[in-house]
Amino acid sequence: MQLPPSGDPQSYHQVAVAGASGRMGHMLIEAIRDAQDCRLAGALDIPSSPTIGNDAAAFLGHASGVPVSSDFATALEHAQVLIDFTRPEGTLAHLKACRERGVKMVIGTTGFSDAQKQEIADAGRDIAIVMAPNMSVGVNVTMKLLEMAAKALATGYDIEIIEAHHRHKVDAPSGTALKMGEVIAQALGRDLKQCAVYAREGVTGERDPSTIGFSAIRGGDIVGDHTVLFAGTGERIEITHKSASRSTYAQGSLRAVRFLAEQQKGLFDMFDVLGLRT
Template identity: 80%
Template sequence: MTGTTSPAVSSPASAARCRVAIAGASGRMGRMLIEALRDSDDCVLAGALDVPASPAIGSDATAFLGHASGVAITADVAAGLANADVLIDFTRPEGTLAHLAVCSRLGVKAVIGTTGFSDAQKAEIAAYAQRNAIVMAPNMSVGVNVTLKLLQMAAKAMSTGYDIEVIEAHHRHKVDAPSGTALKMGEVMAEAMGRNLKECAVYERYGHTGERDPSSIGFATIRGGDIVGDHTVLFAGIGERIEITHKSSSRSTYAQGSLRAVRFLAGHRTGMFDMFDVLGLK
């Protein structure tokens, strides 16, 4: 089995660099990741994957940057991963699971930013992590993960007397709601307060809803335009409100966080990790 690889992969100067494959290489996030790899001193692009119907299949993965890398975008997952140490995947649940099956066979680690997994699919990913190390997080941004830590602290201090609402906004093309980041915020706060998010989450309100359950965590979703990602958690008490907000203006924050996850995986052969592990926030 052969694949098209970057000359940088085999050059002496880059022998120690981590070889990274990108799934969804022609998409918005895929291109941001490829650009981050180009600017990295210790990671190099080694493979680029996309769906068979993509018009980018066969083209050079860095053509959009105005130069050639020697890495062609392919729909052949095995060929695209043949020279990689780590796959970064921000695609769809079904696609990610298909990629992980090949990663498992080839011994390739993974950084997963895909959201919308079912519990059964998360269990499949955990099983893969017993063979190859995986970092999975709904948001790879360093700032978002610091925000999650702040929410954990706030929820412990305001577990009673405050109503909690999570408001998130994303671009019109996002297909899952609430966002994976919003759900992670809810999970972190629920756990900090000794609650189960599945039991206390309220995702819809319409008509005569009755009074608010003080133990609930509410979610509101906004979709429109080109919003990269805004998340606000409101703690509403009597006489005061506290808002903790994170706003993304560029996907570059997700790309840089993903590369930090790649570097973290260099020290781990197996295991399931998240960005709290990567950033030392646990």
């Protein structure tokens, strides 16, 4: 376990990382290493990962003393919090292990079904969890702006959400785009499941003004762009957030870790972490 040369390890947030060998895993490990109040306590990856057994910070040219492991007990032994940006099935397996061990979680994984989201909510009865489709502070402030805009532009404006991500992203629309839609729908008193439109092709007919449209672009190495268009008669309002680096997700995740230090159990999101809940 990575510790400072001297000092009480209890004064640090002991953080484990799932998907430690991936791009987001590397970004998280680097952010933890750079944080003055956090220490890397565990690193999880799938058994087939070629990095199993290697030092989790080897890619940085440093030794953390934490090997990458596929064994839950080993990776979570010293951890207070697990940060997980993997896949739904993997996250749920990690959730079970954390729940059994009393380890809190920060979940940035997207693509969950309603039943899987309920499973996470159920775990919140025993452990504290922050789950958000996007951990970026800027994105979550954007969500608050969208809530305000939706209430002010409730009539006379058509709403479209356009998102763009890299070619490797496997789910669409993005979890962030869906969350934006949920925030807007809630502000308007609508049910997103009833008003969302995810594809248009052929003769679609006139646009239903009560709908919220989604468009997804996949290509290149786009980290994540989201634009919400409020299109009225004679004017358009666009609220846009663009991510240039995954480091924003890592920094937001560490803010969630610090928030969880004060929570015993419950399911929270980044509005709670950032004090944006009204």
